Amino acid sequence: MELRHIRYFLAVAEEQNVTRAAERLGIGQPPLSQQIHALEDExxxxxFRxxxxxxxxTEAGEVFVVDAKRILADTRLAVEKAQSAGRGEIGQLNIGFTGSAAFNPVVSRLIRxxxxxxxxxxxxxxxxxTAQLLAYLDDGRVDVAFIRLGSQSPAGVQFHHIAIEPMRVVLPATHRLARKRKVDLSELADDPFVLLPREASPTLHDVIVGACSDAGFTPIxxxxxxxxxxxxxLVAxxxxxxxxxxSVCQIQVEGVVYHDVAxxxxxxxxxxxxxxxATPAKTANFLETARQFTSSMQ
Structure with missing residues (x-):
């Protein structure tokens, strides 16, 4: 049974006249009659009587018309859903983010x-x-990921600029420099640094170590x-x-202070x-939203 047979049947049922139904469908009356007979034979x-x-x-026709309308309605809905999915308007988008990215207000505003x-x-x-998210991206567990961008670009991955964020010094509230408005990094040469493992967050780790190196020391x-x-x-x-x-300064923990770098x-x-x-439409839409969003901020 073909969908066109169902459409022909419903047109005749609604018009109660084969000639008028044929005019409505834009086909000849004899071919329409033949199609209806073929449907009845099947x-x-x-x-019809x-x-x-x-x-x-007929009584059988009255029963069949109910399900025929449902079949056509379901078909139209299936087509509309497929078209919506093709445009990226429905579906599921998996977004990854690093712990630090979650605090950046640009991320929440973009998602909103x-x-x-x-x-x-x-x-x-x-x-x-960062390492986990790049692995998730590679195996398809996430479609996009907010990460801290370093100098290396893994194969098969493209990056879209979101924001440049300043770094701030975080000290114990009891630290000798806690009352200063700005801290010169060289003043921290004798302090141990609490760091993330480089394999977990290579960009953040390298930025901190590089900044200390520029200040004339290797962090302890x-x-x-x-x-x-x-x-x-841990600093607290x-x-x-x-x-x-x-943006991490939003974490207000008793026993720490944040300062600008001198x-x-x-x-x-x-x-x-x-x-x-090849990017699915839903992902392409998110990337385009990010592009427009970041452009409006410049």
Whole structure:
């Protein structure tokens, strides 16, 4: 049974006249009659009974018309859903982000803007360090990922600039420099640094070590932190000092203070990573939203 047979049947049922139904469908009356007869033969029952003025549904036809309308409605809905999916208007988008990226207000505003534009796309969020997120991106567990961009670009991944964020010094509240408005990094040469392992967050680690090197010293490796929020807690526990992206200063933990870096500022880049290969429409829409959003901020 073909969908056109169902459409022909419904047209005749609604018009109660084969000639008028043929005119409505834009086909000849004889071919339409033949198609209706073929449909009845396939089903094995008569769907119409002829009258002096046209045709009326038989009892079998009245039953069939209900499901025929549902079949056509379901078909139209299936087509509309497929078209919506092709335009990236429905589906699921998996977004990854590093712990530090989650604190950046640009990220939350961008996601909010996308949700307003594509309310029928379900978003799932996955947190991880840079290495994990790049692995998730590679195996398809996330479609895009907010990460801290370093100098290296893994194969098969493209990066889209989101923001440049200044770094700030985080000190225990009892530290000798806690009352200063700005801190010169060289003054921290004798302090242990609480750092994330380089394999977990190579960009953040290299920015901190590079800034210390520019200030004339190699940072003393102190307690390692499993994630960025833990850095602040470990500093509060007086395990050492550290540098964090400015947005992390939203973490208000008792026993820590945040200060600007004296002299030349230190910054770290936030980027949106995606696969270079053919991009699904939902992902392309998110990337375009990010492009427009960041352009409007410049």
């Amino acid at each position: 089903i094995g029952v008569r769907l 002829r009258t002096g003025h046209g045709v009326v549904l 803007t996308y949700r307003q534009a594509f309310p029928n796309v379900t978003l799932t969020l996955a947190e991880g360090n 490796a102190g307690q390692q932190a499993p994630q960025l929020s833990s850095v602040v807690n 526990a007086e395990f050492g000092v550290s540098l964090v992206p400015a 002299g030349k500022g230190i910054s770290i880049r936030l980027a949106l990573a995606s696969r270079i290969e």
